[in-house]
Amino acid sequence: MKIxxxxxxxxxxxxxxxxxxxxxxxxxxxxGTKYGCGVAQCGACTxxxxxxxxxxxVTPLKFAAGHDITTxxxxxxxxxxxxQTAWRAIDVPQCGFCQSGQVMTAxxxxxxxPAPSDTDIDNALAGNICRCATYVRIRQAVRDAADTLEA
Amino acid sequence: xxxxxxxxxxxxxxxxxAWGSAGLVIAMALPGRGRAATMDTQAANSSLIxxxxxxxxxxxxxxxxxxxxxxxxxxxxxxxxxPFTGLSTLVAEELDADWSxxxxxxxxxxxxLYKNFAFGMQGTGGSxxxxxxxxxxxxxxxxxxxxxxxxxxxQWSVPVGEISVDKGRISHxxxxxxxxxxxxxxxxxxxxxxxxxxxxxAGDFRLIGTDVPKxxxxxxxxxxxxxxxxxxxxxxLTVVVAHPPQFGATMKSVDASAAKSTPGxxxxxxxxxxxxxxxxxxxxxxxxxxxxxxxxxTARAETRSTREITDAYRQRAQQPGRKAASRxxxxxxxxxxxxxLTAEYSFPYLAHAPMETLDCVIHAKxxxxxSWFGSQLQTGDQGTMAEILGVKPAQVSIHTMYAGGSFGxxxxxxxxxxxxxxxxxxxxxxxxxxxxxxxxxxDIQGGWYRPLNVHRLSGGVDADGNVALWxxxxxxxxxxxxxxxxxxxxxxxxxxxxxxxxxxxxxIPNFRVTLHDGEAGVPILWWRSVGHTHTAYSTETFVDxxxxxxxxxxxxxxxxxxxxxPRHAGVLKAVADLAGGLxxxxxxxxxxxxxxxxxxxxxxxxxxxxxxxxxxPKVHKVWCAVDCxxxxxxxxxxxxxxxxxxxxxxAALYNEITLEEGGRVAQANFDRYxxxxxxxxxxxxxxxxxxxxxxxxxxxxxxxxxxxALANAWRRLTGDAIRDLPFxxxx
Numbered sequence: 001m002k003i004x005x006x007x008x009x010x011x012x013x014x015x016x017x018x019x020x021x022x023x024x025x026x027x028x029x030x031x032g033t034k035y036g037c038g039v040a041q042c043g044a045c046t047x048x049x050x051x052x053x054x055x056x057x058v059t060p061l062k063f064a065a066g067h068d069i070t071t072x073x074x075x076x077x078x079x080x081x082x083x084q085t086a087w088r089a090i091d092v093p094q095c096g097f098c099q100s101g102q103v104m105t106a107x108x109x110x111x112x113x114p115a116p117s118d119t120d121i122d123n124a125l126a127g128n129i130c131r132c133a134t135y136v137r138i139r140q141a142v143r144d145a146a147d148t149l150e151a
Numbered sequence: 152x153x154x155x156x157x158x159x160x161x162x163x164x165x166x167x168x169a170w171g172s173a174g175l176v177i178a179m180a181l182p183g184r185g186r187a188a189t190m191d192t193q194a195a196n197s198s199l200i201x202x203x204x205x206x207x208x209x210x211x212x213x214x215x216x217x218x219x220x221x222x223x224x225x226x227x228x229x230x231x232x233x234p235f236t237g238l239s240t241l242v243a244e245e246l247d248a249d250w251s252x253x254x255x256x257x258x259x260x261x262x263x264l265y266k267n268f269a270f271g272m273q274g275t276g277g278s279x280x281x282x283x284x285x286x287x288x289x290x291x292x293x294x295x296x297x298x299x300x301x302x303x304x305x306q307w308s309v310p311v312g313e314i315s316v317d318k319g320r321i322s323h324x325x326x327x328x329x330x331x332x333x334x335x336x337x338x339x340x341x342x343x344x345x346x347x348x349x350x351x352x353a354g355d356f357r358l359i360g361t362d363v364p365k366x367x368x369x370x371x372x373x374x375x376x377x378x379x380x381x382x383x384x385x386x387x388l389t390v391v392v393a394h395p396p397q398f399g400a401t402m403k404s405v406d407a408s409a410a411k412s413t414p415g416x417x418x419x420x421x422x423x424x425x426x427x428x429x430x431x432x433x434x435x436x437x438x439x440x441x442x443x444x445x446x447x448x449t450a451r452a453e454t455r456s457t458r459e460i461t462d463a464y465r466q467r468a469q470q471p472g473r474k475a476a477s478r479x480x481x482x483x484x485x486x487x488x489x490x491x492l493t494a495e496y497s498f499p500y501l502a503h504a505p506m507e508t509l510d511c512v513i514h515a516k517x518x519x520x521x522s523w524f525g526s527q528l529q530t531g532d533q534g535t536m537a538e539i540l541g542v543k544p545a546q547v548s549i550h551t552m553y554a555g556g557s558f559g560x561x562x563x564x565x566x567x568x569x570x571x572x573x574x575x576x577x578x579x580x581x582x583x584x585x586x587x588x589x590x591x592x593x594d595i596q597g598g599w600y601r602p603l604n605v606h607r608l609s610g611g612v613d614a615d616g617n618v619a620l621w622x623x624x625x626x627x628x629x630x631x632x633x634x635x636x637x638x639x640x641x642x643x644x645x646x647x648x649x650x651x652x653x654x655x656x657x658x659i660p661n662f663r664v665t666l667h668d669g670e671a672g673v674p675i676l677w678w679r680s681v682g683h684t685h686t687a688y689s690t691e692t693f694v695d696x697x698x699x700x701x702x703x704x705x706x707x708x709x710x711x712x713x714x715x716x717p718r719h720a721g722v723l724k725a726v727a728d729l730a731g732g733l734x735x736x737x738x739x740x741x742x743x744x745x746x747x748x749x750x751x752x753x754x755x756x757x758x759x760x761x762x763x764x765x766x767x768p769k770v771h772k773v774w775c776a777v778d779c780x781x782x783x784x785x786x787x788x789x790x791x792x793x794x795x796x797x798x799x800x801x802a803a804l805y806n807e808i809t810l811e812e813g814g815r816v817a818q819a820n821f822d823r824y825x826x827x828x829x830x831x832x833x834x835x836x837x838x839x840x841x842x843x844x845x846x847x848x849x850x851x852x853x854x855x856x857x858x859x860a861l862a863n864a865w866r867r868l869t870g871d872a873i874r875d876l877p878f879x880x881x882x
Contacts, residue, residue: 026434027432031381034507039820092372100373103373128829129828133794135828139829
């Protein structure tokens with residue numbers, strides 16, 4: 001299987017039903033994308049597929065082939081920078097394990113809605129579990145990032 | 152990979168130039184964006200420290216490099232509660248370092264050097280990190296400062312007393328000389344450390360009490376922080392284990408032929424906890440495990456359902472158990488009282504479900520063992536792995552990794568997970584690195600839960616409106632019994648079963664708490680705030696109902712009963728001020744309050760609640776007041792209160808582990824073991840009560856009050872007293 005990750009093409013010798021998550025983590029050794037549940041419940045494995053946030057743990061390799069996949073290691077752009085800066089300014093992460101997925105999903109939200117309401121933020125991030133419950137700060141950081149982008 | 156001996160004496164440590172050798176410490180700072188987290192990356196980090204081998208190591212905790220960086224070796228595991236930042240702050244304060252030069256790294260497993268004073272061995276738990284390191288880390292920083300100053304004085308030929316240190320610069324005003332720490336690292340390393348050092352007065356603190364940025368934030372926002380799950384070594388295999396479907400069941404027979412022929416599977420071996428499948432990658436290991444045909448022996452398994460276990464506990468709760476606390480004449484019951492109330496509560500088993508499931512990389516080689524994992528009780532884990540693999544504890548090195556949460560799950564008396572990792576290594580013929588991984592299903596169904604508990608309370612109010620009777624019976628499995636902490640059990644009472652109940656702060660004249668040890672074949676463990684997870688709920692909801700019977704307000708009534716407990720009263724008043732009282736902000740909402748002390752810290756919370764369309768609770772806002780002594784990092788304290796509230800709220804609303812008929816766990820993943828999600832997270836406002844007392848912990852104390860605050864608000868809103876948790880049953 002040939003997949004394109006962070007702009008590079010990779011030949012992966014694996015069954016075509018292997019989830020993209022394991023190709024990214026175990027074969028390409030890009031470990032910013034996390035395993036949390038394996039059933040699209042927690043969002044820790046979120047990657048961009050053609051710019052849209054997807055759960056790599058339930059995306060078989062055969063559906064990833066031919067698409068443009070971006071992991072947190074390959075993210076850039078104004079929205080991503082604003083999200084990261086806002087995250088850091090108020091120390092959002094605790095254990096940090098879910099945060100790649102949170103950052104990816106929040107970036108996708110700002111690309112779609114530069115000035116999200118609190119309800120927009122909640123709706124966009126409702127699929128990303130944080131067991132440390134850093135949600136108050138996630139919400140604040142997304143608002144802060146949106147303000148930065150607007151300014 | 153080098154194996155680091157863990158039996159270095161302090162003196163060896165002082166003189167050792169090898170403290171930073173590859174393999175001893177995993178650095179937290181990672182270079183470059185977009186790099187794969189291979190062993191190359193890890194080696195780069197370790198060598199980043201190794202290049203400082205000529206540096207200054209005044210004690211087991213402080214490392215000062217020629218480039219001015221100060222690395223603090225942290226004896227507590229970092230999983231979000233903040234010890235990397237907090238303990239480094241204590242060192243930086245007394246060292247007069249600049250925050251930008253501070254780094255943190257996990258200390259190696261070495262009980263002699265890195266024991267937790269609360270346990271007598273190395274480990275993290277009971278919200279003790281700051282409390283038990285407060286003086287130790289400050290002394291470590293002050294010692295380093297004295298030695299650097301002495302080295303500077305000798306080199307500059309000026310009196311020690313004329314040298315000042317500020318923000319990482321050592322200066323002598325008279326000769327206009329100034330230099331960084333690194334310049335004197337080599338000279339200071341040749342000096343003998345002073346026996347005794349003076350510490351700063353609280354009024355002189357520059358960093359303690361400020362919101363210094365957390366040291367691990369940056370790499371936790373770009374995917375660079377390395378967790379155990381992220382490690383890849385050359386020739387490494389990934390291992391998953393098929394565990395029995397009921398607690399206490401064992402393997403009868405296994406047909407592994409299909410598993411062995413699964414592409415990518417390298418080996419299949421029985422181990423004491425199940426059948427281990429070794430494969431080239433995680434997916435292949437999972438496919439191989441799925442192909443196993445196992446038959447299980449359930450002769451000694453727990454086959455009762457949780458319904459049956461709960462019913463058995465309810466029966467026992469009808470009679471008082473072993474006495475944990477008593478005063479006055481509680482045995483007289485409600486005789487002569489104007490009003491009485493009896494209530495029975497049930498609390499389910501709870502899984503911790505940290506975001507990162509249990510995992511461990513282990514490599515047994517040449518009579519030594521090297522391991523990388525989120526070890527929370529290093530000394531026990533080290534000894535357990537040593538015993539199974541037939542080496543001395545000192546030959547087992549543990550690299551304590553960043554862990555994706557724990558909430559108690561990784562602190563394992565008896566070290567069952569470290570034991571499984573050691574057995575996985577022992578059972579595979581070839582010496583190579585092995586990564587043992589539990590899936591989410593393994594995690595949710597794997598036991599070691601917060602124990603199921605039943606409480607029965609009887610109380611009463613006399614003719615004058617005073618709460619005059621409190622008689623509480625608790626039934627639950629003992630966490631300490633049979634564990635390394637069994638010595639904590641006194642007169643048959645496991646303190647972790649009754650904490651928060653037997654020390655009820657309210658001045659009630661006739662008072663008793665008794666305990667029955669419940670019996671069930673379900674492995675149990677502490678869960679963020681341990682006994683307080685259930686005692687805070689039963690006591691704070693029950694007192695709320697009694698006060699209402701007595702015609703007293705929730706805040707005023709509690710304050711009147713808290714005469715001898717000013718810090719409880721302090722946080723209660725503070726939270727009432729913060730929230731502006733208990734009147735809801737709009738109609739259709741209600742507020743409830745709870746106050747509870749745990750792990751030496753005092754927390755009061757007020758929750759404002761309404762009802763969703765599906766009649767479940769919606770928590771809009773939580774106000775929180777905390778008194779944890781000196782506030783070392785207010786930002787971290789607020790974060791722990793916010794997180795504790797979310798964690799406790801999610802459990803109260805949704806979480807229960809149930810055993811079906813036959814003993815199988817009904818929940819397997821986050822679909823039925825629901826986690827709180829962002830749209831269910833209330834706004835949180837925290838106030839920290841100013842205090843000069845020595846600091847106490849904040850990792851757990853934010854959890855206990857939220858569930859009873861919610862319940863008290865809910866009862867005020869709906870009239871419904873919730874006595875069986877969780878609030879929402881998920882089918």
